[in-house]
Structure formats: structure tokens, C-alpha cells
Amino acid sequence: MSKKIMVVDDEEAIRLLYKEEFEDEGYTVIECENGEEALEKFQKEKPDLVVLDIAMPGMSGLDVLGKIKEISPNTPVIMSTAYSHYKQDFYTWVADAYIVKSPDLTQLKEKIEELLK
Amino acid sequence: MKNRSDVEKLLYEFALLLQQETDLRHLYFSSLPLLMYVFDLEKIVLFKYSKRKQCFDPKIGLIKEKTDFIEKIWKNNPSLGELSQYLLNMSIDSLYETEFNRTIREMNLPCNDISRSIINPFIEKKIKNININDLKNRHVINILKNIGITETTYIPLTARNSTVGFMLLSPSDKNFNNPIFVSFISLLSLAIDNLINSKEVSRLEEFIEINKEDIMQKQRLYEIGKTASTIAHEIKNTLVGTIGLFDKLSKHIDNSDKSKKYADIIDTELNKLYRFALDINKYSKSSSFTKKELLDLPELIDKVIEMTATINPKFVFSVCIDKNASKIYADKEQIEQVFVNLFKNSMEAFKGDKEGTIRVIAKKEDDYIVIKIRDNSGGVSESKLSEITKPFFTTKSYGTGLGLSIVSQIIKEHNGTIDFKNIPNGLECTIKLPIPKINNGGSI
Incomplete structure (x- = not known):
């Protein structure tokens, strides 16, 4: 069975891009457009990995990260954001990886592969 | 003549009025003669603490013969109001222009000498008798002896828990623990402190106004x-x-x-x-995210050459880094960005058929690592040279005009400097980065 990746991002274009690219790699993708939806779907779908945006309206990615790690500490979470300065935010240390968003998904895909090994 | 307790009461009430003074020098010369008269003193020397110079400045020297005028006024039996008005409005020129005051003000005491050899006013906050001969510093002993001070009483001037200065009074055999005297000194210190603070506030206001x-x-x-x-x-x-x-x-x-x-x-x-x-x-991007570390300059330059070589493979690089200039202390990502932008700029500005070259030379000069980057890309017109690090300045049709602004900002955040000048056929960029001092006083 293919591995499940949950993509949490408020940008539709990014969700779509990630979905297509990850599906091409053989993953199943669950899309969420905000933190609340993410938590709900996380419990139901039990994904193998989460790609999480930080700056979202409503619940921030950092809050979602905390909750996910509470529910399932072993599920890898990759923080994906346009800001590189969150790297210094100690909240993100709980995350398994930190990626600065780019149209080139090579780095992100490599990270996913590595974490799902 | 009024009796002693009346005089002391006057002194105290006058001290309250000192808070209205608006000029420091006038404050000293209107109040100290009265103090001198009431306590029958011969000499007063006042040192004010200067925050700017961080030392105690000799400000006032007062001798008894110049304060006779108080006795004359006193004989007419004035009211407190009359006396205060006289003192608060009098001209201080004759008190200021004395030989003694000049000697004091010109007393060339190195800052540390005072606190080391007399007493440290930051620590010693109590009235204390001092015998000049017990002091350690010959220089200070001689100066004080020259102005006729041998036995003296040290009076700290403190207000709101901070030291504003101190006074040396002679003779030293007076009752300086008298409550009137102590109150007078506190009120005088407070008035000095208020004036210093208000001066600072107005200096700040003036600065804001000008700028x-x-x-x-x-x-x-x-x-x-x-x-x-x-x-x-x-x-x-x-x-x-x-x-x-x-x-x-x-x-x-x-x-x-x-x-x-x-x-x-x-x-x-x-x-x-x-x-x-x-x-x-x-x-x-804020500078608070710079993460500096010790970097190997030749390695870094090599990496950047590799990264940028694809822009124009015809470019030839020559690198010459002195051994003692091979380490820099910088944020890796940011300093790479500096060289990437500079190399890219040279390559993109290059016109013509001849071979494009970039020379990188690094040397240690005093406390700096000086890195020069020279190209043969034709340089920049002199009138535009000072503009090239300004945001949105560009000579290219496709640039953002931020490349060199980013470079200049990063170098500034590393406490360094960057300059550009034209050389035959090209541009020379000089970057100076400070060598970090390590704790034992040496440098890396």
C-alpha cells in the first residue's frame, strides 16, 4: 500500500502542485487548507508524513505541529514555509525537517524519501 | 547678627530654593558661598561626575576671602526672601574669575588618578576626613598641596542613588554630621542631578529637532x-x-x-x-539572524566560483589569499551571497570578446581581513559609483537593482566596510572584515 502524505497549506496552487508531484512519486496525498481541518483529518486518516505550512490564517502551523506531535510523536513532520527565519524559532525544533518553499521540489522530495525510509 | 540656629535654618530653606536654578555654574556659586559662610570654611573644591568622559571633573574652587559679601548682606539683617533673591540673581563673575578657581579648573588630573588616589566616590558614600599625605599618588598630593589643602573632608554628592560628584572641604574640623549640613548637601546634589538630567533631555530634544x-x-x-x-x-x-x-x-x-x-x-x-x-x-532580512562562525576563505571562494562559473564559463578566476588572511568570521550563507552577487555582477557587466577575468586578493591589514575583487568588465561611470549600492539601482535591463544593496547590507552587519573604485578596464571592490578578538586578548 502506498504511503500517505498530508499536505497542509492555505495556498491552493501549492497544495495542487505538491499533490500532483507526490502522486507522481507514488504517494497518496491528503489535502488540508487550514490547521483545524488538518487536525481533524490527521486523526481520521493517520498519514505517514505531514508537510506543514507555518503562516496560515487561523491556527498557525506551529500550533498544529505541537498538537500532531502530542497525538503521534513518531509521525514525521516537515515544516515548509516561505520564511527561512522560523528555523531559529525553537518551536520548529520539534519538527523532523524544515524546508524553505521553492518551485523546485527536489529538496522536499528527498527529505520525504529519507524520512519515510 | 542672627544666632546660629537661625542661620542654619536659612541655609536649609535656601537649599530648597536651589531646585529652581537653571544653570549649573550659577547653582554652585550661589549656594557654596553660603555654605562656606555658615560653616566657616576656608576652601571648597567640587568635582562633578561627567557621564560623557566617565570621570570626575574639577569644576569649582572657592576660597573664603571671596565670600565676604555674604557677611555684608547679613549685617543688614535681611529676610530669607531678600537674601535668597540676592543670591539667586547675583552675578557670579567675580567668584568665577579667581586665581584659585582657575587653578582648580586647570588641575590636570588624569581621570583615574582622582578615584584611585583620593577615594572612590562610587564606593565611598560617607563623609570622611582625609590627610593628603596618606594618599598614594604623588601627583595628586602635589596638586592638592599646591592649592593649600592638607587636611580635608571628603563629602560625597549623591542623588537618587547615583554619584553626581564630591567635594573637598577645609578645614576638616567642622561638624559635618550636622543634620542641616547633611540636608543641604542632599538638596544641592539633587539640584545638580536635576540640572544634568534636564540638560541631557534638552540635548536629546535638540538632537531630535536637528535630525x-x-x-x-x-x-x-x-x-x-x-x-x-x-x-x-x-x-x-x-x-x-x-x-x-x-x-x-x-x-x-x-x-x-x-x-x-x-x-x-x-x-x-x-x-x-x-x-x-x-x-x-x-x-x-533582519541582522538578528546572522549566525557567525569561523570560515575558511579559500574554500568559500572556490565554492562560489563553482556556483557562478556556469553564468559565463569563459571567465577566468585567479585567487591569491595570504595565509594569515585565510580565516574570516562571518555568516556562511550571507557571505556566500556577497561573493555570488559580486561575481555575478562582474560577469553580467562584461562586454566584448576578450577574456573576462576576476581576481580575488586577500590580505591581513591591522585588525582587518582586506579582500579585493578586481574585474576587467569596464567599470562604472564615476558619477554613478556612489550610487551602486543604493537599492533599486541597476545598469542592467533585467536586474532587480538589489544585488549590491544586499552585499553592502551584509557587510555592514558584519561590522565591515565595502568600497568600489574604478581601475584600468574594470572595477575594484574592497571589503574589510574585522578580525574577531578572542578573550585572551589575541586574535584569531
Whole structure:
């Protein structure tokens, strides 16, 4: 069975891009457009990995990260954001990886592969 | 003549009025003669603490014969009001222009000498008798002896828990623990402190007034910068998905020349916008995120050459880094950005058929690592040389005009300097980065 990746991002274009690219790699993708939806779907779908945006309206990615790690500490979470300065935010240390968003998904895909090994 | 307790009461009440003084010098010369008279003193020397110089400045020297005028007024039996008015309004010229005062003010005492050899006013906050011969510093002993002080009483002047100065009074056999005396000293210290503070406030106000335009300009730029960075972030975030999806779309378009051409243009333009947003973000990135470490300069330059060589493979690099200039203390990512931008700039400015060259030379000079980057790309017209690090300045049709602004900002954040000058056929950029001092006083 293919591995499940949950993509949490408020940008539709990014969700779509990630979905297509990850599906091409053989993953199943669950899309969420905000933190609340993410938590709900996380419990139901039990994904193998989460790609999480930080700056979202409503619940921030950092809050979602905390909750996910509470529910399932072993599920890898990759923080994906346009800001590189969150790297210094100690909240993100709980995350398994930190990626600065780019149209080139090579780095992100490599990270996913590595974490799902 | 009034009796002693009346006189002391007057002294105390006068001290309360001192808080109205608006001039420090006038404050000293209107109050100290009265103190001198009431306590029958011969000499007063006052040192004021200067925050700017961080030392005690000899400010006032007063001798008894110059304060006779108080006795004369006293004989007429004035009321407190009359006496106060006289003192608060009198001219202090004759008190200021004395030989003794001049000697005191010209007393050339090195800052440390006073606190080391007399007493440390920051520690010693009690009245204390001092015999000049017990002092350690010959120089200070001689100065004090020359002005006729041998036995003296040290009076600390403190207000709101901070030391504003101290006085030396002679003779030293008076009852300085008298409550009137103590109150007078506290009120005098308070008045001095108030005046110093109000002076500082007005200096600050004056500074703000003079630099108003500049401060407002900076404030505006700051606001614009913040807005620009937010907009850039939004653009960047949106483009990540858009560029990615467009990439996918362009694989599905028909193979006609027109379609390919349109797709190429859209792709180029989207990427240009994306780079522009990236550049603005880099430019406005806060310095608090610089993470400095010790870096190997030759290794770093090699890496950047490798990264940029693809822009124009015909470019020839020559690197000459002195051994003692091979380590720099900098943020790796940021300093790489500096060299990438500089090399890119040289390569993109290059015109003509001859071979393009970039020379990198690094040397240690005093406390700096000096790195020179020379190219043969034709240089910049002299009139534009001072403009090239300004944001949005560009000579290229496709640049964002932020490349060199980012370079200059990063170097500034590393406490270094950057200069550009024209050399035959090209431009020379000189970067100076400070060598960090390590704790044992040596340098890395």
C-alpha cells in the first residue's frame, strides 16, 4: 500500500502542485487548507508524513505541529514555509525537517524519501 | 547678627530654593558661598561626575576671602526672601574669575588618578576626613598641596542613588554630621542631578529637532521596507505554486512555435518576479539572524566560483589569499551571497570578446581581513559609483537593482566596510572584515 502524505497549506496552487508531484512519486496525498481541518483529518486518516505550512490564517502551523506531535510523536513532520527565519524559532525544533518553499521540489522530495525510509 | 540656629535654618530653606536654578555654574556659586559662610570654611573644591568622559571633573574652587559679601548682606539683617533673591540673581563673575578657581579648573588630573588616589566616590558614600599625605599618588598630593589643602573632608554628592560628584572641604574640623549640613548637601546634589538630567533631555530634544528630517526619512524607509517585505513574501509564496504548476502545464501544450514562445516568456517572467521577491526578502532580512562562525576563505571562494562559473564559463578566476588572511568570521550563507552577487555582477557587466577575468586578493591589514575583487568588465561611470549600492539601482535591463544593496547590507552587519573604485578596464571592490578578538586578548 502506498504511503500517505498530508499536505497542509492555505495556498491552493501549492497544495495542487505538491499533490500532483507526490502522486507522481507514488504517494497518496491528503489535502488540508487550514490547521483545524488538518487536525481533524490527521486523526481520521493517520498519514505517514505531514508537510506543514507555518503562516496560515487561523491556527498557525506551529500550533498544529505541537498538537500532531502530542497525538503521534513518531509521525514525521516537515515544516515548509516561505520564511527561512522560523528555523531559529525553537518551536520548529520539534519538527523532523524544515524546508524553505521553492518551485523546485527536489529538496522536499528527498527529505520525504529519507524520512519515510 | 542672627544666632546660629537661625542661620542654619536659612541655609536649609535656601537649599530648597536651589531646585529652581537653571544653570549649573550659577547653582554652585550661589549656594557654596553660603555654605562656606555658615560653616566657616576656608576652601571648597567640587568635582562633578561627567557621564560623557566617565570621570570626575574639577569644576569649582572657592576660597573664603571671596565670600565676604555674604557677611555684608547679613549685617543688614535681611529676610530669607531678600537674601535668597540676592543670591539667586547675583552675578557670579567675580567668584568665577579667581586665581584659585582657575587653578582648580586647570588641575590636570588624569581621570583615574582622582578615584584611585583620593577615594572612590562610587564606593565611598560617607563623609570622611582625609590627610593628603596618606594618599598614594604623588601627583595628586602635589596638586592638592599646591592649592593649600592638607587636611580635608571628603563629602560625597549623591542623588537618587547615583554619584553626581564630591567635594573637598577645609578645614576638616567642622561638624559635618550636622543634620542641616547633611540636608543641604542632599538638596544641592539633587539640584545638580536635576540640572544634568534636564540638560541631557534638552540635548536629546535638540538632537531630535536637528535630525528630524533624517529620523522621519529613516522611519519612512523602515515602514516602506516592512511593507515591501510583506508584499515580496506574498508574491513569493504565490509564485512557488504558480511556477511549479506552469512547469507542469508547459509539458502539455501543443508543439507550435507560438505556444513554445509564449510559454518561454511566461516562464522567464514568472521566474524574474520570483527572484525579485527573493532579493527583496534577503535585503530586508533582519541582522538578528546572522549566525557567525569561523570560515575558511579559500574554500568559500572556490565554492562560489563553482556556483557562478556556469553564468559565463569563459571567465577566468585567479585567487591569491595570504595565509594569515585565510580565516574570516562571518555568516556562511550571507557571505556566500556577497561573493555570488559580486561575481555575478562582474560577469553580467562584461562586454566584448576578450577574456573576462576576476581576481580575488586577500590580505591581513591591522585588525582587518582586506579582500579585493578586481574585474576587467569596464567599470562604472564615476558619477554613478556612489550610487551602486543604493537599492533599486541597476545598469542592467533585467536586474532587480538589489544585488549590491544586499552585499553592502551584509557587510555592514558584519561590522565591515565595502568600497568600489574604478581601475584600468574594470572595477575594484574592497571589503574589510574585522578580525574577531578572542578573550585572551589575541586574535584569531
